[in-house]
Amino acid sequence: MTPEVRIIGINGLPEVTPGSDLAGLLAEAARAQGTPLQEGDVVVITQKVVSKTEGRLVDLSTITPSPLAERWAAEQGRPASLIELALRESRRVSRMDRGVLLTETHHGFYCVNAGVDTSNVPGDGMATLLPQDPDGSARTVRKGLRKATGHDVAVIITDSWGRPWREGITNFAIGAAGIGVLRDYRGMEDPYGHELHASVVAVVDELASAAELVMGKLDRVPAAIVRGYEYSSTTGTMQDLVRPAEQDLYR
Amino acid sequence: MTPEVRIIGINGLPEVTPGSDLAGLLAEAARAQGTPLQEGDVVVITQKVVSKTEGRLVDLSTITPSPLAERWAAEQGRPASLIELALRESRRVSRMDRGVLLTETHHGFYCVNAGVDTSNVPGDGMATLLPQDPDGSARTVRKGLRKATGHDVAVIITDSWGRPWREGITNFAIGAAGIGVLRDYRGMEDPYGHELHASVVAVVDELASAAELVMGKLDRVPAAIVRGYEYSSTTGTMQDLVRPAEQDLYR
Numbered sequence: 001m002t003p004e005v006r007i008i009g010i011n012g013l014p015e016v017t018p019g020s021d022l023a024g025l026l027a028e029a030a031r032a033q034g035t036p037l038q039e040g041d042v043v044v045i046t047q048k049v050v051s052k053t054e055g056r057l058v059d060l061s062t063i064t065p066s067p068l069a070e071r072w073a074a075e076q077g078r079p080a081s082l083i084e085l086a087l088r089e090s091r092r093v094s095r096m097d098r099g100v101l102l103t104e105t106h107h108g109f110y111c112v113n114a115g116v117d118t119s120n121v122p123g124d125g126m127a128t129l130l131p132q133d134p135d136g137s138a139r140t141v142r143k144g145l146r147k148a149t150g151h152d153v154a155v156i157i158t159d160s161w162g163r164p165w166r167e168g169i170t171n172f173a174i175g176a177a178g179i180g181v182l183r184d185y186r187g188m189e190d191p192y193g194h195e196l197h198a199s200v201v202a203v204v205d206e207l208a209s210a211a212e213l214v215m216g217k218l219d220r221v222p223a224a225i226v227r228g229y230e231y232s233s234t235t236g237t238m239q240d241l242v243r244p245a246e247q248d249l250y251r
Numbered sequence: 252m253t254p255e256v257r258i259i260g261i262n263g264l265p266e267v268t269p270g271s272d273l274a275g276l277l278a279e280a281a282r283a284q285g286t287p288l289q290e291g292d293v294v295v296i297t298q299k300v301v302s303k304t305e306g307r308l309v310d311l312s313t314i315t316p317s318p319l320a321e322r323w324a325a326e327q328g329r330p331a332s333l334i335e336l337a338l339r340e341s342r343r344v345s346r347m348d349r350g351v352l353l354t355e356t357h358h359g360f361y362c363v364n365a366g367v368d369t370s371n372v373p374g375d376g377m378a379t380l381l382p383q384d385p386d387g388s389a390r391t392v393r394k395g396l397r398k399a400t401g402h403d404v405a406v407i408i409t410d411s412w413g414r415p416w417r418e419g420i421t422n423f424a425i426g427a428a429g430i431g432v433l434r435d436y437r438g439m440e441d442p443y444g445h446e447l448h449a450s451v452v453a454v455v456d457e458l459a460s461a462a463e464l465v466m467g468k469l470d471r472v473p474a475a476i477v478r479g480y481e482y483s484s485t486t487g488t489m490q491d492l493v494r495p496a497e498q499d500l501y502r
Contacts, residue, residue, distance in 0.1 A: 160452070165360075165501065192371065213457055213458065
């Protein structure tokens with residue numbers, strides 16, 4: 001049988017605000033465009049709409065930068081309030097060099113400005129923060145989608161980050177519910193009978209990247225359905241994907 | 252309009268050997284399973300079949316390890332000939348620690364053992380090397396596919412690598428033809444009228460990840476068609492994606 005996966009963008013989501021029923025709106029938008037959710041779909045959602053729904057919005061003018069943020073931002077020509085917010089969202093600074101502030105977030109993720117971002121936010125001088133508990137956010141949406149549609153789906157929340165060594169950003173998973181974040185092939189045999197060793201695949205990151213193909217950056221497509229992908233529906237937590245410090249050669 | 256992208260695995264490719272007409276075999280396999288290639292498709296192919304076709308296969312028993320490879324391999328319980336081959340395929344060692352040899356390949360890629368790999372190779376004690384010129388390999392397949400089908404398609408060659416900070420491997424692009432490897436949104440405006448700053452997307456890596464969803468590690472699905480994705484058909488080279496040393500904070 002020919003394996004096939006469909007990536008379907010969810011269009012026409014209205015502007016969300018704190019307290020919006022994101023699951024209900026997504027279910028309705030998917031139905032309205034003729035692609036209602038089905039059992040076993042994976043629903044991939046950008047962090048931006050989740051953060052807006054959860055009120056993770058900050059007016060930069062209300063932030064008083066620390067002396068460190070003030071000084072470094074001035075040196076690098078960056079907005080001090082944004083740098084201050086990024087430091088507040090971090091548990092460790094990994095690099096602060098050549099105009100780039102790259103930190104470890106409270107969740108254990110590594111990204112520029114701790115995921116604090118001013119694009120795709122209505123109004124001026126507003127920034128979004130990453131959800132406080134992205135796995136919890138994913139569980140809430142998953143529960144809401146079950147209520148709205150009667151179907152069990154997996155939910156992945158994503159953000160776009162740079163990587164060492166390679167130009168360009170790609171989509172990464174930051175929260176997951178209803179799906180195992182890693183697929184483990186270790187101990188299995190390849191078609192030639194050799195045991196596979198280094199094959200634990202970060203499937204949620206691959207699903208995040210796949211979804212970006214229909215999302216773009218300019219269009220109002222903040223979510224996508226991945227249909228036809230078989231996944232393990234065990235409880236997922238992004239913490240399974242965070243590499244322990246002592247095993248990481250590039251902190 | 253609902254944006255939709257289809258990821259279709261190409262099944263039933265026969266075992267390839269040095270000199271096989273990979274493009275012809277892929278075109279035929281796609282046709283045989285009822286999903287013939289179409290104009291504008293992106294064809295994503297794993298490094299493994301490309302390397303086999305190009306004869307990038309090495310019998311590990313023919314390799315004499317250097318003293319460094321010998322000593323480190325013994326300490327870490329790794330095969331010395333594999334470590335030696337990995338060093339030969341590298342232009343710089345980035346990390347050699349806790350059992351992991353991570354180098355910069357001659358192409359400028361960062362991966363474990365410089366991409367030298369013993370899985371999914373027929374016979375015992377055989378390893379594949381990455382293609383010498385993956386962009387060239389992609390161009391050759393693209394040309395062959397045009398000849399076999401009459402259609403212009405883009406071609407991406409992939410390998411699976413680990414990443415700093417995150418557990419699990421994902422698929423990355425190592426060669427490209429007929430597609431711009433980066434999509435640049437800088438200077439464009441988001442739906443709220445704010446200029447986008449940090450938005451250059453490594454689309455070939457996202458396409459590589461998407462293709463992995465139908466490839467798996469155990470099934471004989473060494474290639475996939477991505478259909479419905481609009482891309483810039485300018486000449487691509489993976490070198491556009493290799494970050495210059497002086498701009499990289501994590502070498």
